[in-house]
Amino acid sequence: MQPLADTLGMVTSEAIGPRWLDETEMRVWRAFLEANGRLTQRINDGLKAAGDMTLDDYEVLVHLSESDAHRLRMSELSERLLHSQSRLTQRIDRLAGRGYVVREKCPEDRRGTFAVLTPAGLEALRATAPHHLGDVRAALIDLIEPHEQAVLADVLERVAQSARLSDA
Secondary structure, rough: OOOOOHHHOOOOOHHHHHHOOOOHHHHHHHHHHHHHHHHHHHHHHHHHHHOOOHHHHHHHHHHHHHHHHOOOOOOOOOOOHHOOOOHHHHHHHHHHOOOOOEEEEEEOOOOOOOEEEEEHHHHHHHHHHHHHHHHHHHHHHHHHHHHHHHHHHHHHHHOOOOHHHHHO
């Protein structure tokens, strides 16, 4: 495969241009992009089949299920999920329409709103979780040798930490 810099007719000297990816670095980047896209699609398809929900829906329910009293401020949930407030509002509206969450005003701060997991939402999560975990294992975890798992976790955590710092 011809390097992108050559294809674009660009100079590859770091002194006068961007630091282009070498062949191995390009493999890392492209494999990451493809794996992320295909894995997300596979997990979404599995969640649709198992419980007629998306990965975004599932993640909302998981975060609420893991929080105290199964509730989080909408602003905190938005930050955790990396969703804009409007995107989260739409997601919560859809989940509320299904009876999986409700909104409650924050008693300490009238401007604040909580998203609260309902018993129906918890049941939907419980029903879907075994299928989801099976898909995660088949699509990712079981493909990684046990001795590679800690290394990959370290690398991905470092990348995520760097991205968090860039967003701040």
